[in-house]
Amino acid sequence: DAGIxxxxxxxxxxxxxxxxxxxxQTENHRYMYWYRQDxxxxxxxxxxxxxxKDTDKGEVxxxxxxxxxxxxxxxxxxxxxxxxxxxxxxxxSTGLQASGELFFGEGSRLTVL
Amino acid sequence: TQLLEQSPQFLSIQEGENLTVYCNSSSVFSSLxxxxxxxxxxxxxLVTVVTGGEVKKLKRLTFQFGDARKDSSLHITAAxxxxxxxxxxxxxxxxNMLTFGGGTRLMVKP
Numbered sequence: 001d002a003g004i005x006x007x008x009x010x011x012x013x014x015x016x017x018x019x020x021x022x023x024x025q026t027e028n029h030r031y032m033y034w035y036r037q038d039x040x041x042x043x044x045x046x047x048x049x050x051x052x053k054d055t056d057k058g059e060v061x062x063x064x065x066x067x068x069x070x071x072x073x074x075x076x077x078x079x080x081x082x083x084x085x086x087x088x089x090x091x092x093s094t095g096l097q098a099s100g101e102l103f104f105g106e107g108s109r110l111t112v113l
Numbered sequence: 114t115q116l117l118e119q120s121p122q123f124l125s126i127q128e129g130e131n132l133t134v135y136c137n138s139s140s141v142f143s144s145l146x147x148x149x150x151x152x153x154x155x156x157x158x159l160v161t162v163v164t165g166g167e168v169k170k171l172k173r174l175t176f177q178f179g180d181a182r183k184d185s186s187l188h189i190t191a192a193x194x195x196x197x198x199x200x201x202x203x204x205x206x207x208x209n210m211l212t213f214g215g216g217t218r219l220m221v222k223p
Binding site for chain 2: 004035040041042043044045090092101102104105106107
């Protein structure tokens with residue numbers, strides 16, 4: 001299994017506060033992704049990266065930003081958290097091509113009160 | 114964004130029963146993946162199908178890609194409690210981006 005770790009695993013925060021979720025992979029994978037998972041919606045892509053400092057928006061990117069300063073790290077930031085951003089967030093990576101097998105982290109459960 | 118619809122959304126069956134999960138779209142995919150996710154964990158890849166009409170078997174699980182590469186099915190024979198989980202299909206478009214279906218939550222009761 002690819003070594004992908006997410007932190008924090010659980011976070012409770014208040015509306016309007018900034019939140020940063022971290023994803024770290026040890027497989028030297030080129031592509032990294034942030035998804036959110038909500039009941040009935042499967043996994044929805046927030047942002048993705050195809051290399052250091054190369055990122056692009058997914059289908060639900062509003063209210064989120066990302067940064068990738070190193071191959072192994074991909075950060076997801078909520079500048080001002082809202083209750084609609086309460087969700088479970090998954091980071092994933094793949095090395096071969098963007099449509100290759102995704103290796104997922106264990107998820108970060110975020111609750112915005 | 115290409116839409117993938119999975120059905121049923123929920124399925125509760127007894128151990129030993131057979132079941133089929135469907136993944137449908139009006140769009141053509143270059144490949145389709147199936148993942149299984151257990152509570153508190155991330156999804157794990159089960160299989161990738163690439164060719165229209167392709168059938169792949171993984172022990173008691175049979176995966177099929179539709180001839181037109183717009184749909185796929187997952188059939189489980191003699192389900193066991195260990196098969197319990199969330200099953201997700203994901204299709205790759207021409208730009209190699211994956212779109213996930215909404216998932217099928219399966220519970221197999223002993």
